[in-house]
Amino acid sequence: MINNKKQKNITLSFLLMLLFCYPIFTIFNKKTFIGNIPILYIYIAVSWLVALIFLIISAEAKPFKKHQKNKNE
Numbered sequence: 001m002i003n004n005k006k007q008k009n010i011t012l013s014f015l016l017m018l019l020f021c022y023p024i025f026t027i028f029n030k031k032t033f034i035g036n037i038p039i040l041y042i043y044i045a046v047s048w049l050v051a052l053i054f055l056i057i058s059a060e061a062k063p064f065k066k067h068q069k070n071k072n073e
Contacts, residue, residue, distance in 0.1 A: 012051065012054055012058065015051075016047075016051050019047045019051075020044075020047070025040065028040045028043040
């Protein structure tokens with residue numbers, strides 16, 4: 001598998017589109033509260049935070065070099 005930042009960002013974009021689509025929102029749009037906060041708000045905040053963490057990790061990751069040249073050669 002190719003370790004490519006562009007490929008990771010595209011995958012993350014598709015994952016976010018899936019997480020923030022209407023049918024998924026309807027699953028969490030209930031009259032259920034966790035600590036007086038609606039569960040939909042918690043879902044949005046947590047999924048947004050996880051997406052930011054994955055984006056930061058993929059942006060800071062160094063590309064994998066398959067063949068590294070030796071300096072002595």
